Amino acid sequence: MNRRRNIVISLTAAMLSASLVYGMYKLQRIQIERQETVAVLVPKRFIAAGERLQKSDLEYKMVPNSAFMPEMLVDTDYAAGMETVIPLGKGEPILDWKVDRYYLQPKRTESTFQIPKEYIRSISNGIRAGDKVLLYASGDGSPSQRLFKEAVTVASVKTSGNVEIDSIENPNLLSLADGNKEQMYAARREANGMIEYLNLNLSEAQWLQIDSLCKNGALKLVVAYSPESLDLLAEGEVGEP
Incomplete structure (x- = not known):
């Protein structure tokens, strides 16, 4: 009886010892793998050129240190809001040259159009380059209507002397890029000049x-400043790279 009990105890001890050794091995293996890999951002789906990345489109993938390149993006907050320059495949590490954040440039499906002065009834004096604006059609013989559901981007606003309207001391674009709402507001208050030329980034259909x-x-056209400009800034779609 004692012999049988000793055998059971010995087998149990051997199994526990083997389990402990295997557990230590797995733990060490995980630690080594973590030390030898880097988490990089990849798309969860195929993303066509010209799309803006959302946080919901992104996930992390572990790649070996030997395969990691400095161009690979690793920060979700930085990547969100970027526009894809070329298509991105599902699970493909995102390289910084494949995305862009320059909002004054038209998207792949857009061009920059100067709106003729005779087409404009009124322009909100507070708009600046980089803002989002809403467009309305207004006429004496028909009810006013909003032209597009989405706001469009202002490429530039200039005076009759072809000078960009902005504050010299606190440029609106720099404040927008820095994510500084206070300086952005101050730039609008301090800038002088009547808007004569308005350039918008529009699709051909628009x-x-x-x-x-x-x-x-x-x-x-009635051109109205849209609060979406500040919404994008608050969401981090406009920020310092």
């Missing part, structure tokens, strides 16, 4: 719609 509505003079 421009053709504006042109067909306004070229006979019956309808004109």
Whole structure:
């Protein structure tokens, strides 16, 4: 009886010892793997060129240190809001040259159009380059209407002397890039000059719609500043790289 009990105890001790050794091995292996790999950002799905990255589109993937490159993005907050320059494959490490954040440049599906002065009824004096604006069509013989559901980006606003309207001491664009709402507000308060030339980033369909509505003079544009400019800033879509 004692012999059988001793055998059971010995077998149990051997199994526990083996389990402990295996557990230590797995723990050491995990630690080594963590030391030899880096977490990089990859898309959860295929992303076409010209799309803006959302946090929900991104996840982390472990890659070996030997395969890691400094161009690979590792910060979700930095990557969110970037526009893809070329298509990104699912699970493909995102390289910094494949995305961009320059909001004054038109997207892949857009061009920058100067809006003729005769097409404009009124412009909010507070708008600056980089802002989002809403466009409305207004005329005496028909009810006013909002042209597009989404706001459009202002590429530039200039005076009759072809000078960009902004504050010299606190430029709006620098404040926007730095994510500084206070300086951004101050830049709008301090800037002087009447807006004469307005350039917007529009798709071809948007421009053709504006042109067909306004070229006979019956309808004109009302350009309104959109709070979406500050919403994007607050969400981190506009920020220092």
